[in-house]
Amino acid sequence: MMGESAVRAKSEQLFNYFQAAGAQPVETDILQPADTLLDLYGEDIRGRAYVTSDPLQGEVMLRPDFTVPVVRMHMQNGAEPARYTYMGKVFRAQEHEMGRDNEYFQVGYEVFDGTDPVAADAEVFALIAEALLPLKLRAATGDFAVLLAAVNGLNTTDRRKAALRRHLWRPRRFRALLDRFGGRKPEPESRVRMLAEATKDGVAALMDRAGPEVGLRSRAEVEARIAALQEDAAAPAISAGELEILDTIIGLRETAPNALEHLRDIAVDLPSILPAVQRIERRLTALDARGIDVSSLDFEASYGRTTMEYYDGFVFGFYAETRPDLPPVASGGRYDALTRVLGQGRSIPAVGGVIRPAEVLTLTEGAQ
Amino acid sequence: MTLKLGVPSKGRLMEKTFDWFAERGVSLRRTGSEREYAGAVEGVEGVELVLLSAGEIPRELAAGRIQMGVTGSDLVREKIADWDDKLRELAPMGFGHADLIIAVPKFWADVETLDDLDAAAAAFRAEHGFRLRIATKYHRLVREFLREAGVADYQLVDSQGATEGTVKNLTAEAVADITSTGETLRANHLKILSDGCIHQSQATLFRGRRAGWSDAMRADFAALMMRLGIET
Numbered sequence: 190m191m192g193e194s195a196v197r198a199k200s201e202q203l204f205n206y207f208q209a210a211g212a213q214p215v216e217t218d219i220l221q222p223a224d225t226l227l228d229l230y231g232e233d234i235r236g237r238a239y240v241t242s243d244p245l246q247g248e249v250m251l252r253p254d255f256t257v258p259v260v261r262m263h264m265q266n267g268a269e270p271a272r273y274t275y276m277g278k279v280f281r282a283q284e285h286e287m288g289r290d291n292e293y294f295q296v297g298y299e300v301f302d303g304t305d306p307v308a309a310d311a312e313v314f315a316l317i318a319e320a321l322l323p324l325k326l327r328a329a330t331g332d333f334a335v336l337l338a339a340v341n342g343l344n345t346t347d348r349r350k351a352a353l354r355r356h357l358w359r360p361r362r363f364r365a366l367l368d369r370f371g372g373r374k375p376e377p378e379s380r381v382r383m384l385a386e387a388t389k390d391g392v393a394a395l396m397d398r399a400g401p402e403v404g405l406r407s408r409a410e411v412e413a414r415i416a417a418l419q420e421d422a423a424a425p426a427i428s429a430g431e432l433e434i435l436d437t438i439i440g441l442r443e444t445a446p447n448a449l450e451h452l453r454d455i456a457v458d459l460p461s462i463l464p465a466v467q468r469i470e471r472r473l474t475a476l477d478a479r480g481i482d483v484s485s486l487d488f489e490a491s492y493g494r495t496t497m498e499y500y501d502g503f504v505f506g507f508y509a510e511t512r513p514d515l516p517p518v519a520s521g522g523r524y525d526a527l528t529r530v531l532g533q534g535r536s537i538p539a540v541g542g543v544i545r546p547a548e549v550l551t552l553t554e555g556a557q
Numbered sequence: 558m559t560l561k562l563g564v565p566s567k568g569r570l571m572e573k574t575f576d577w578f579a580e581r582g583v584s585l586r587r588t589g590s591e592r593e594y595a596g597a598v599e600g601v602e603g604v605e606l607v608l609l610s611a612g613e614i615p616r617e618l619a620a621g622r623i624q625m626g627v628t629g630s631d632l633v634r635e636k637i638a639d640w641d642d643k644l645r646e647l648a649p650m651g652f653g654h655a656d657l658i659i660a661v662p663k664f665w666a667d668v669e670t671l672d673d674l675d676a677a678a679a680a681f682r683a684e685h686g687f688r689l690r691i692a693t694k695y696h697r698l699v700r701e702f703l704r705e706a707g708v709a710d711y712q713l714v715d716s717q718g719a720t721e722g723t724v725k726n727l728t729a730e731a732v733a734d735i736t737s738t739g740e741t742l743r744a745n746h747l748k749i750l751s752d753g754c755i756h757q758s759q760a761t762l763f764r765g766r767r768a769g770w771s772d773a774m775r776a777d778f779a780a781l782m783m784r785l786g787i788e789t
Contacts, residue, residue, distance in 0.1 A: 231688070232712050236700055284697075285639050355679060355709065362707030365672070379669035379751060387666075400663035403746050404724040406681055406689075414667040414680055 196294050199546040200276045203296040203320060207274035210316055212298055215273045217258035219280075223248035226257060229499065229530065239280050251280035255297050256499070256524065256541060257531070263301055263539075264532040270302035289516055290547075297521075299541030301528075306538045307468060310503040310523060311475035317507065317519050317542050318481060324552045326507040326518055330445065331492025333357070333522075334465040334502045335452065339438050342461020345370060345427050348417060360494055367435065372426035384422055387415055434459050441490040445473055448488035472503065493520075499527040503540065509552050518552065519544040559605045560774050560781070563617055563626035566594050566608035570760060573652045574627045581785045601784055603777030612636075614763075619643045621767035624774070631657050631735065631758035635695050644763045648787050653760035655735040657695055659753035662724055662731075663746045670752050671706045674731070678710040681730065692716035692729035695755070699733040702755045721745040762787075 208214055220243070226234050227248075238253040252258060255275050263271060276296040283291050298316060300309045318328065340353045349370050356362040368374040375381075387395050392415055402408050434455055441448055452466045473483045493504040502523030509515055521542020529536035564585065565571045575585045584599040585606055596606030607623055614628040615636040627650065633640050661668050661677075668677050678689040689711045693699050696713055703711065714729050721741050723729035733755065736742055742749065762785075770778070782789050 227712065228688075231709055232700055233704055235696070235713075236704075352676070352679075356707065359707040359709070362675070362709075365707070377670050377672065377751075380673070383666060383669070395666055396664065399666040400746050402664055403662050404730050405685070405727050406662070406665065406677070406730050408664065410677075410680065410684060411665055411667050414677060417680075418667060 195550060196547045199550050200294045200296050203544055203546060203549075204274055204276040206320055207296065207298045207316070210272075210298070212272040212274035215259060215262065215275050216277070217252060217255055217262065217275065219252055219278075220246075220249045221252045221258055222246065223250045225261065225531070226250055226253065229257065229527075236284050237282055239282055253281055254279055255295060255543070256299065256527070259297075259299055259541075260524070260528055260531050260539065263299075264528060264535060264537075267301060269537060270300075270304065272302070273297075273299045294546050295543040296546060297541060297543040299539065301537050301539045303538040306502075306523070306540070307471045308475050309538070309540050310472050311479050311481075313521060313540050313542050314476060314503075314505055315479035315481055317521070317544060320544065321507055321518060321549065324509065324518065324549065327487065327510050328505060328507050329487045329489060329492055330503070330505045331489045332465065332469055332503050333493075333500055334468065335462055335490050336438060337501065338462040338465040339435055339459055342459050343427055343431055343435075346421065346424050348421065349424070349427070358494060360491070367427070367432065370427045371429070371432045373432070376422070380418065383415070384419060387419065392416070430458070438462075438490050441488070443488055445469075445483050445486040445488040448490070449473065452490075493522065499524045501526045505542070509548075512552065512555070515548050515551065516545065518548045558771060558774060559603050560625065560777055561605050561607050561623040562598065563607045563609045563614045563623040563628075564596070565611040565614070565627065570611055570627075570653055571608075573760065574650070577650050577652070578785075583781070583784055601777070601781050603773065604781060615640070615644070618763055618765040621765055621769070623765070624767075624770070624778070625762065625764050627760055627762050629653055629655070629758045630761045631655070631695065631698070631756050633761070633763065634756060635698050638697075643766055645766055647762040647764055647782070647789070648785070650760045650762060653758070655737045655758045657698060657733065657735055657755040657758060658749045659691070659699075659731060659733045659755065660721075660736075660742050660747040660749050663748045665748075668750070670750060671703075671708055674750060674753075675706075675708040675710070678708065682710045688712040689731065690714045690729040691731045691733055692720050692723040693733035694720070695733060695735075698755055706752075721747060 223240055239251040241249055243249050259273055259275060274297065278292050279295050280292045283289060298313060300313055302309050336357060340350055343350060352366055353363060356366060369376065392412055396408060396412060437455060441451060443451060449469055456463045456466050477483050493500060500522035502525060504522035506517040506520040508517055519542055523540040525536060525538050528539050564574050578585050582600050586597055588597050589595045594608040596608050598604045598606050609617060611628045612632055614626040615633045617623045618626045619637050633644060637643055668674055681689040691711055692714050694715065694717050699713060716723055720732050720734040722745060723732060725745060
């Protein structure tokens with residue numbers, strides 16, 4: 190285990206490197222308002238972040254990452270385009286003893302620039318790849334936009350598409366929904382019974398005998414959902430062909446050029462993914478122009494699906510193949526939707542990534 | 558050093574624990590005045606009785622300040638991260654049964670399963686601008702259960718008592734609480750989700766996994782286990 194001063198020195202070196210690349214250095218508070226983070230990540234973040242209370246501000250969190258506060262800062266008063274870099278510690282509560290560090294340094298680079306998003310993706314990736322070049326890491330990439338476009342292109346109801354989009358980051362839930370919408374699994378028995386009763390006696394009669402109205406969720410809301418369930422029960426199942434296409438996309442794991450070929454084939458049957466596929470192609474060209482060997486780059490359509498909730502486009506991570514015990518040395522991606530959520534009506538295409546300097550040092554020392 | 562056995566310091570849980578040990582030839586009793594938390598053990602050697610709040614027994618076991626303890630299996634899971642690395646279940650004791658469940662208003666005719674709860678939570682958030690609130694004091698257990706089930710768009714609000722009343726009082730839309738007969742739930746117009754049972758709890762005898770026992774403690778422990786008829 191290297192000392193903290195060595196990690197800090199490495200962090201500063203990377204911080205300077207990002208500044209030399211044109212980024213403006215920024216700082217964020219360690220104590221962050223909890224409501225923003227809770228709103229974004231949901232209750233799960235409580236298990237992963239340190240929550241404490243301030244007598245005046247109410248609930249606050251030790252920053253679990255930099256991206257959210259940097260986006261907030263930029264959306265409030267940033268001029269565009271902008272490139273930022275930051276360094277400092279993030280804090281992650283570990284619920285299991287064999288877990289990882291609960292505080293560690295990150296050095297990051299974030300680009301808010303809508304002129305050429307694909308070029309910005311390549312810029313962030315190439316800059317980080319160059320900083321890590323001596324470590325000979327494996328890079329994995331993915332793109333959420335493909336799966337999102339595939340869901341949007343399904344021949345089914347908007348409500349089902351919205352439900353699938355909402356659970357894109359929870360693979361098991363996503364799978365369960367898909368099985369039901371595709372008729373591979375039956376509806377829950379209780380639902381079938383309820384819908385039969387609603388058809389036989391009418392929703393009003395069903396509600397009258399269900400019990401007295403208590404709580405904030407109103408009878409009108411319950412009735413609205415029953416109507417939605419009735420509508421859903423009447424909608425045809427998603428076709429086996431479309432389910433198969435979705436399965437193929439989810440399981441796609443290839444070198445980038447092969448993956449691209451595959452996706453082009455798929456786009457013949459599911460044209461909704463074509464713009465996303467063309468974007469991947471342009472990104473590979475942009476990466477190639479920056480000297481990245483794209484022929485050996487890994488592409489996984491499901492990459493980061495369980496861990497990277499706010500990313501909604503290009504995603505990447507750098508791994509030491511000889512040290513599977515280590516967390517990714519660097520990771521990042523595109524988060525346009527996050528800027529919309531935090532921008533109160535405004536949004537801007539944004540992409541960024543972080544390096545973990547402690548892992549860089551561990552691997553540098555291991556190589557010597 | 559003697560082996561310390563932690564037992565709930567009052568009420569039915571204490572009485573039932575005393576009965577359970579007595580049936581197996583080990584007499585536990587309180588000593589001193591009615592209000593003094595002191596106890597004695599007869600029938601085995603080298604075991605000391607420590608009377609504690611049931612809620613503190615998990616922590617004391619994990620810290621190694623007591624070597625054995627009787628408490629609810631729900632409390633151990635709620636209070637100790639990776640509990641089975643630190644504690645071992647010696648024997649379920651067959652009393653203090655209670656289920657930790659998720660309940661919603663009975664008139665929610667559209668919600669019977671976790672899948673429904675998830676969909677209702679999404680609609681609720683869109684309608685009200687905040688996440689559907691679930692009142693509980695079992696934060697860890699409920700959060701892990703709902704994460705596993707893939708339920709989103711909810712938030713937990715802390716409730717240390719009268720949890721079933723939070724829905725009527727508009728401080729929560731649903732509850733996650735302990736129930737044994739379900740009577741309080743019914744009285745408050747709530748129903749249990751069909752797949753909403755998080756944990757079936759009962760009073761359980763635990764031992765801590767901490768090292769550092771002397772040979773004498775190990776021998777006394779083996780003798781106690783023999784007497785209680787517990788195979789280890």
